[in-house]
Structures are given as C-alpha cells and as structure tokens.
Amino acid sequence: MDKTYQPEQIESRWYERWEADGHFAPSGEGAPYSIMIPPPNVTGSLHMGHAFQDTIMDTLIRWRRMQGHNTLWQVGTDHAGIATQMLVERKIAAEEGKTRFDLGREAFIDKVWEWKHESGGHITRQLRRMGASVDWSRERFTMDDGFYKAVQEVFVRLHQEKLIYRGKRLVNWDPTLHTAISDLEVENRDQQGSFWHFRYPLADGMTTDAGLDHLVVATTRPETLLGDTGVAVNPEDPRYASLVGKFVELPLVGRRIPIVADEHADMDKGSGCVKITPAHDFNDYEVGRRQDLPLINVFSQSAAILTRAEAFDIQGRPLPDIDPSLPEAYAGLDRFEARKRIVADMEAAGLLEQIETISNTLPYGDRSGDVIEPLLTDQWFVAVESLAKPAIEAVEKGDIQFVPKNYENMYFAWMRDLQDWCISRQLWWGHRIPAWYDENGNVYVARSEAEARQKHDLSADLALTQDEDVLDTWFSSGLWTFGTLGWPEQTEELATFHPSSVLVTGFDIIFFWVARMIMLTGKFMGEVPFRQVYVHGLVRDGQGQKMSKSKGNVLDPIDLIDGIDLESLVEKRTGSLMQPQKAKAIAKATRDEFPEGIEPHGTDALRFTFLSQATTGRDIKFDMGRLDGYRNFCNKLWNASRYVLINAEGEDTGLGEDPVELSLADRWIVSRLQQTEAQVTKALEEFRFDHASQALYEFVWNEYCDWYLELSKPVLWDEAASAESKRGTRRTLVRVLEAILRLAHPMMPFISEEIWQRVAPLAGTWQGERDSLMVQPWPESDSTLVDESATRDIEWLKGVIIAVRNIRAEMNIAPGKPLEALLTKGSQEDARRLEANRPFLAKLAKLERAEWLDDPEQAPLSATQLVGEMEVLVPMADLIDKEAELARLAKEIDKQDKLIGGIEKKLGNESFVAKAPEPVVEKERGKLADFQASRRLLVEQRDKIAAL
C-alpha cells in the first residue's frame, strides 16, 4: 500500500467492478427494501443537494444490503418539461438562430430527444462518482414508453371517474413562457411599489353620503381597470349602503359596472371600495362568482392589451351581449406600458386621487423570472378533494411517517387547504394530453386516437385533432414509485418492492411531489408509495448562504472530490453570469476563501462530511474544515491498515488450529467493537447519520488507532512474547479491522473496499477474486463479547499513562526521556495491574522502571498525579521549578475547592437530600470524596515543595 491515501486511484476502479459484477441489482433473497431515487432533471448536473441526498440513500441501501435485505435502489431521470424545453430552445437559437416555431412541434421534439441522447447522461455519470449503488439495469426516464403508458392510463381513468375535468379558469400565467404554472412554481418577491388611488364616477347622478360624485378605489395594477366588472363595498358599511345596486361609470372604457356588497371589501382599508376584475385577480374571481359578475379578459397571452376584450360568465361561456371594445389607445401595449398610459390618462381626466408608495409582494415565475399574471384560460384540472382525504389519513394513521415528525404539520396544513390541481401546460416537451377534439369542439379522452374513435363510435372520416397541451411534470413524477416498477402491468417487481421503504427528499418538494405521490399512489395502487419520508434540509455554503449561481458561491461536489485549481474555480463561478458586473466581487471572494483552490478530497471524505452534518431535518452549512478533517480520517484508516498489514501479512493470524492467547488489550478492543457496532446500527435505524459517523470515527481514531495499535506493539515486537499471544494479537488486529471496514462501508464504500480486499484474506472472510465487501454481512454486536473487567483494566492503564504524560508536560520533561515511576496508596488490584501491564507502561509512557511502593512515607520528592485512589509518582528532586510548581498547585487546589464548595452546598441543602433520588445523592457524595482526596494530595505536595 502507498504511504498516503490517494482516493482518485481507487474510486473509479471499484465502481466499475461492482457494477460489472452485478452487486447493485436486487439479490432476490431476504426481506425487500427499496428506495426510489427522486429523479433528477435530465438536464441537470449534480449539485450539493443531490450529492447529500444520494449519500444518505446509498448509505441506507448499502447498509440494508449488507443486512441481507433484497434491496432495490431504483434510478431514473425526469424529463423536466419547462427546464428542458428552455434549454433546447436556447441551444437552437444559439446554434441555428431558430425558434421552436421555426422548426415546428415534431422537429423540435426530435431535437429534444437528440439532445437527451447526447447529453442526458451527464448527471447519471456524476451519480456514479458519488458511489451510488443504484440498479442501472432498471434505469427509467419519465418520458420512456412504459412511463408514457402509465401516465396515459392514469389520465384516462381519472377522467372516466370525472376526477379530471377541463375548464376555463384563472391560472398563474407566465407571459414569457406562454404557459400556465402552478402556485408552487411562483416565487413571491418583496418590492417597493406604487399604489394608485382612482376616482370612479358614480352613474346616473348619484352621490355618496358624503356628497361626492365618485368612489375611490386603489390598485397596484392600473391596467386591470380595463377589465373591471364591478365595485365592491362591505355589506356592513353604512357609508355606501345606499349605493349598493347602483352603478359607476368605468373611466376610459365607459362601461357601466355595478356596485355590489361583498365581504371581500374591508371597511378599514382605504376608502372601503374595491374594484373587481374577475378575469385578472384571484380574489376578484371569487367575488365575481359570488356576485355573478362577468369576466372580462383584456390581456393577450403575452400580457399585452387586447384590441377587443373577451367576456365570459363564471362557467367560461362567452357573453356575446357585452360590448368587447377597448380604447384603441392601449391596443397591443405591453401591460407595463399600458399601466403608465392609463395612469397618465386618469390623471389628465382628474381621476387620480393620490399615489402611495407601499411595499408589496409580486409573483415571479421561477423559471422565466417574469411577473406572473392571473389569466383566464382553458386548462385541465384534477379534482383533488377525494384524493386528498385518504392521503391525509395515511399520514394520520401512521402508514406514512415523516422523519422528522414536524414536517407532518406542514403536510397537513397544505393538504387541508388544497385547490384543484391545474395539470395542463402550454409546452411541447412532455406527456401530451390524451384528448382529441372534433370540429365542433367535442372532446374525446382515450389512450389513443383509435381508441377514441372506437369508444365513441366515431366515423373514420371525422377529423380529430389532439389537444396541444402537455401535462405538468409533477403529474408523471407523481407515479414514480409504481410507474418505475412496470405499472399498469402487475409485475413481480411491483409485488415485491412496492410500497418502497423510505423516500429521501428535501422539504422544498413535499408539496410538489410527496403529496401528489401519496394521492396518486393511493388512488391507483390502493396503498402508500413509501412507509417513511426522511426529510433533509438545504445544503448551504459555509456562511449559511443559499448556494446560487448569481451569488457565485456554488460548490460543485465533483470539485470537492477531484480538487480544482483557483483559476478554474474563479472561471467557473464568474463565467456565465446573468449579471456580469458581479464577476469582480465574486472572483475576489473566491480568491479570499480558496487561495490555493480546492484540494482533492475523494468521494469517501465528501460522503462522510455530509453524513456527519446530517442532523435531523435542518439546513446544513457545508464546512470545508470538516471535509479536510474527514479526508484526514480516511488517511488515518489507510495508515492504520498499513500497520496491520505490515504486521500480519505473511504471518500466522490465528486462522488455523494453533492455540491463541488473547491479551487484555485484545479483549478490550473486541469488547469496545461490540458497543460501537450496536451504536452505529442504532443510529442508522434512527436516521441519525451524524451519530453513526461519529461513533465510527471515535472508535477508529480514539480507540483502535490511539490505544489498541499502540498496545499491540509491545506484544508483536517483544521477542520474549509467546507465539500464542502474538497470534492472538495479530488475529485481533485483523478481525477488528475487518469489522471496522464492514461498519464503514455504507458510509465510505471505496476506501473500505480497497482495504478490505487485502485484510479479508487474513481474517478468513474472503471468498476469492470476485468477492466484495458490498455483500458481506453487516457486523452484529455480540453482547457476550463485552468484557467489563478488561475495560476497567484498560481504563486503569490509560489513566496511568496519561498521568505520566501529564507530569511530563507540566514538568517540561522531553517526551522521549525515559523515566522512573512509583505507584502507591492503591489497592491490591492496582498492584496486580501494575505487574500485569509493565511492558505496556514501558512502551506507552516511556518508563524505564515502574515499581509498587508499599509505604507512601518512603516516597522521594516527586511530581504526582492521582488515578482513582492511587498515586502515580515520578521522582524528580532536581527538576522541579519551585515557584512555578507552587503556583500550579495553588491553582489546582483552588479548582478543587470550587468543586467541593459546590457539592457541599448541594448536600447541605436539606430538600435536595430529602427529595432527590437516592442514587443521585450517593453520586454526589462519591464525587465529594473524590474531590477531597485530590485536594489532600495537592496540599501534601504543596507542603512538601514549599519545605524545600
């Protein structure tokens, strides 16, 4: 083995081997355990969130696989409608100078597929770099044939049950992308804005109680004035009671619109009068429904003012009686330009009462960045009410558990206030809606045009055209858990692996995805999609900032694995910025933070960092310091293994019949291993990856390396030690390491496999060439191997060694200088331990002599430390710096006094003694005795030195 751990040399090699040997596929034996990967966008590249999530899933899958489960980690990618379409549109614009309309629908979709075949594998290659043990043989894509079939089936069946319907409704419209988007894709941003107060003249010579000839309404969107169909006042509002049922004359348009009484109008806000624009505002839509007001749409799909408005009733039926004409002055103007003109015209007409500056929140499309408009359009909807009920119950009954549990409240809150789900999108890339229209606008829903004709008995010469729209991406991903397993066929995989065991996902898509999976799976499978949902937080940068391209603080997991030089990193962060003026600041921040670029750390160290930071459900601040630390941990494990191999390869490791003797240290480390195995297993069961990684880290570094390896040296290097004891130590070295590697494997698959291949033959657990750590049994804790007495003896030994090291440090004695030590005032047991452990003390504490002193009075002047009741003395008459030592002792005595004072106060409190449980009181008394003993010793020592 190389002296230093070199991750890049081992990682790709092992991944290929595992995949080639078929270790990722289900074993077909044992209890099923399955995870469906949240399908990443096929356009995507691996970001820190993916890397984090994949690490958690892979750790779970590898662990369960080793436990003997029949594991399936289902992999696949999402076609990601809008994202992919935009990407390919940009590409053809750049390369061919064409729009998708130049190409036409079919040719454009061919282009998208072409792109997918060429570049769609980027993210899956990166997934391999993370070590993800997904079953590639079952890889799916949400637009593949089988999935298309499942999507159609679901659509047709829901439509048959009238759970899918089509209607003209107000939806969030993206004027740039020309499509409906869901509430969830709308990002609300706070802004400073103007709030215009307009006068609407009363018709027919009416006046208000205050004698005014107009009502005042206010709006942040003056352009919607053109679509007003009413003014609302509160039914309780005495100021306007006499005007209800009367009319105002809509300025600029001249339409008479009614004054209605509706609770939507808030008497305490502004004038108490509200303009009602049912076709352009969600609240007004509801008012329009209640008050039976017409809907007048004045916007085109690009949110420009129409030449002629479109009027409908609440059912979406045209209202031919309403005059659709709009002022010519605004025809074709963009909404923001129209806004300016309308404000100016209102002012010119003396109808602008005031302009207020307010802070308000505007909806933006998260893809286009454009301001979203509520727009009246024909869309397909899923009626969610009947689907939501069982989906809520599934969580209430505990059929699905959220980890951490508080996300259940978030889920309930959303599910109990669910609106019908608009599933149609005006895009080209996606699952085209399986609905056909004849010339009269009759709609036929079926799995294919042929089925539509057959089902509805349509003549072959009747022209049918398919609906132009595609389905919301989340409609298809809602079928992910069962669609990937072959549904609607009743496959064996479906029977075996559904419901899946756990869904690992970010809280940000609980609504988008988790809730919809639960609803659709409940409907079509009659069961839950997964039994548990492990919800993790966002991966933020070291300062707690969200990572984003525009901030230039993005870390690429692959760069953390392979390393990247500073110039490349700066180039990457500043290369394709939307706001190039930020480049300078980003470059500087990057140079300050990573003056040397980023060193390679390897996948295992990155994974271990994620796991160590994966505390329940909250966002994590990615800590580069930890990444370095865990890379060092890998190096530590690597070198400990080198030590073991150097001492065990080619030697007898106790596999044969020859007798074996286990030392105290051997029994102790085996005992501690059992406890560590139990800890790691428990932590994984509880999704406490931080605890699992920490338990492993501490055992490997603080016990196996720091103590056990050191304790093995005196045995292995002592010519006088027996063959049995050497055999026993070699066997323990190798077996414990082999168990460590199995324990580490789900968290750090590469390094553990690499080392295991060398160690397993020595431990007798290697089945030959093609054997892999991936398929070894998970270490089971054996409580019969827990050895309390060995633990006590080792604690004693460590205590004495640390005492001597302390004395060296305090007395400023060179670490390498051999010393003599005396042990005294202890028990028979202490004396026995000294006799048994002299070689260990000699090696680890650098003692050339260690003797038991029966009579403490005989002790020469010494530096002293307490181990339990026993004193450790290092005689050193010449070496003591009197003043410094007196000062140190005074400080120590003071410390003990404070501790003693605290406990005496506690024990002096009658109600403490009376009310606290007996063991607690006993413990305090014990502590008091210990502190007092320490103090006595310190005082004796002080007096001795003072007397010099």
Add this chain to the structure above:
RNA sequence: AGGACCAUAGCUCAGUUGGUUAGAGCGCCACGUUGACAUCGUGGAGGUCGGCGGUUCAAAUCCGCCUGGUCCUACCA
C-alpha cells in the same frame, strides 16, 4: 398578520426521559520527526449554553415573555 424551526467554545455542530467538572472536529498555543500516519503524536487555553422571568431539591434540557436569525403560509383590492 399566522405558523414552524433555530440561537451551546473563534468556526461547523453533538448534548436521549431535567441530575456531566457542558462535549467533538476544525482553528489557536506549547512541545515532538519513536520502525502505520506531520493528512501525524502529546499536552493545553477557550463557554455566566441569546436575554429576562417561572416550574423544580436540581434547568443547556420543561413553561412563558423578549431579542436576533432562517423559512413557510396568507395579505397587500
């Protein structure tokens, strides 16, 4: 406006049902290249657990209020 979560060492974080001398890693200081490892070893400094009040024999831990932060939902006609 309503709700959720968070606040522990310079930094990133653990801390089970209240009882610890409040822990880890990184960073910092001192010493050290002994035959696995300087990506290391040994020792050390560093915290009135955001503030105030309450419950209790006992509070980092439970309750209330306040401050600061993050996020979600709603509203802004």
